[in-house]
Amino acid sequence: MERMLYKWYKRQKNLPVGGEMLKEKAKLLHEKLEEEGGFNGSSGWLDGFKSRFGVRLLKICGEKLSSDHSAVAPFKNNFAKTIHELQLSQNQIYNADESGLFWKLLPEKTYVAREEKTSPGRKVEKARITFLACTNATGLHKIKPMIIGKSKKPRCFKNFDIPVDYRSSKNAWMTTDIFKDWFHNLFVPQVQDFLRKEGLPIKAVLLLDNAPCHPSEALLKTDDGSIFTMYMPPNVTPLIQPMDQNAIRVTKLYYRKSLLRLAVGKKDVLNFLKSLTIKDAVSLFAIAWSQLKPDVIEKCWRNILPQICMYDIETQSSDEEEDTPLNLLRDKFRQQQLEEINELQNLLQIIIPEATPTVTDINTWNAIDDTVELNESELELITSDEDEIDEPENQTKITASEAIQIFDKGIEWAEENTSDYSDILVLKKMRERAVLKVLANKKKQTLYGNCCQSVFFLTGKILDCVNNLVCMDSLCNN
Incomplete structure (x- = not known):
């Protein structure tokens, strides 16, 4: 029954399919096949089905459905031509992308499970930073991540060797000035050092999307033009931008796992979250970024570099309808993701026993940074809160x-x-x-x-x- 349900799910293409719809379809298929035993389509079964078949329920209003698929092939051909003309190896091809991170946020059900259900507001959970993730196509060179917060000089950074490049802006968002400074003073020197160590010519391309905070190509290149940028056309970045494919999502997953591990043993989780500083956030993020492996990054480039797409062609089934994700579950990378999610579930239940987060809750939690939109008043509120929360004046020092x-x-x-x-x-x-x-x-x-x-x-x-x-x-x- 589940195999037939998954085949039906794949045929829906871009039509909106929700959890309740899957449950009802499963009931109909169960009756049609006259399988033994009762079946009520519970939430537990739905979570298991999605885990077994690798199904993710996305909002129909997401970026991918509004993307321009017809522009992908021409750009990929132009990109491949540029790489060929300049004789660039995959070590010389980079991509950078920004993403937000609510660095004190727990899953919604976890908050509801305890005293948060009676709290008048949740300003702490909306503490937000922006990070810039950048790697080359082999995953062998990860640029030191940049974190953008609101405080210019957090007091908690005193006598602290910051493991990331830290910048500040009014709303903790990327700006054109910050990005330009990052490119010339951080990205270019690190790329040059890496290429020298690898014995490669000092030339590279940085692939970017059309975000308003990104300066023009003319402003993002070295004087000799050896390191330059190339922009993807509008409405194709969610389809082919490497950092968007999995690298950012996995990094956030690692960050939240470290956050929960830090909370284990704390009697009052909410007070623990309030006590966290931006120093804790950048430390945990640096750990998460270091855990991102080259093989994971390399697979993120499969949609834009054809040679990476073909790495597993012999294992692909000729009949797409019969190619089920059960094979993917045997893959080491897929299994690792499932183990990460299971560990997050276990950690949450240790921290707050009365909370029962599902796989869906974990996935929603990890994607919340890109789905929650804040208005200007909320952003101003968060800005004023950070100086009070993130910069404690009195700290007990350990001798x-x-x-x-x-x-x-x-x-x-x-x-x-x-x-x-x-x-x-x-x-x-x-x-x-x-x-x-x-x-x-x-x-x-x-x-x-x-x-x-x-x-x-x-x-x-x-x-x-x-x-x-x-x-x-x-x-x-x-």
């Missing part, structure tokens, strides 16, 4: 001596529960740093004490001399 005790416990736990010694070495190096800090503090105290003793000694000597002079003066007068 070096306390850190040593913490690392001792961490090393002990790691040695009992992990076989990856590189992680233990990181803990031991951090412990050594804390020890050096303690020694440095003691040295300062010793020097200070010695200086004080010297001052007291010299002061005493001076007083003795003064007394002697006074005595001698008295004798002379007598």
Whole structure:
């Protein structure tokens, strides 16, 4: 029955198909096939069906349905011609794209499950940043990600080695000035360094969409023209832009998994979220970006580089109707995605046991950044909130001596529960740093004490001399 249902689903093309429609169609097919056992088309069954067959329910108003399919082929031919003429390898082809991220947001049902259901508002959950993701076609070179927030100089960044390039704008959105600065001062130097290390000619192309925040091609190229940009035509970017295919979605999935792991063990999740700073956000995002693997990135280019599309041609079925996504579930990448979603479900249930997030809830949560639109008043509200929430003035500092005790416990736990010694070495190096800090503090105290003793000694000597002079003066007068 499910195989027939999936075939029916694929025939609908761009027609809107919702969960209730799938349930009703499943009931009809069940009756038609006269299968044994009762069938009521529950939400649990629907989640299982979508997971088994890789079905994602998208809004009919999404970008892909309004895209210009007829413009794709001409652009791909022109793009391929440019690559051929300049003799560019896949290591020299880049794509960059921006996306928003509600970095404190939990799934809707999770909030409803607890005290949030009685809260008058949820300003905290709308804390938003924009990130710029950029990689080359092989996935071997990931440009250092850029994060755009609202605060120009967050106090939480003090004494913090920022693992991303941070910029600010009024609404945490990309601007033409920020993008131009990124291209010339961040993108170009990193590309040049990478190409030199790979022994490749210093020339590359950056593929972009027609977002209003992107300057013209004339402003986005080096003086000698060796590194330049190329724009995709309007209304085709959702179909072929590599970063939009999966790279951004997977990065957000990794970010939210790290966020939930950080929340495990917290008694009050909502207060924990309120205590998070932009420092936490950029740290978690840097971790998520580092987890994005080259093979995942490479597959994101399949819609624009034909040679990547053909990598799995022998495994494709000649009969499209009989080619079911069950084969895809055996694929390592697909299985990994399912495991990530399952871990997110488990983490949410650990944090808030009364919440029962489904696969649909997780997918909706991960796509919320691109579906929620904020009006100007909400954006202003968020802007004013960030300075209060993201820049705490009073923070309890951990002393070096306390850190040593913490690392001792961490090393002990790691040695009992992990076989990856590189992680233990990181803990031991951090412990050594804390020890050096303690020694440095003691040295300062010793020097200070010695200086004080010297001052007291010299002061005493001076007083003795003064007394002697006074005595001698008295004798002379007598």
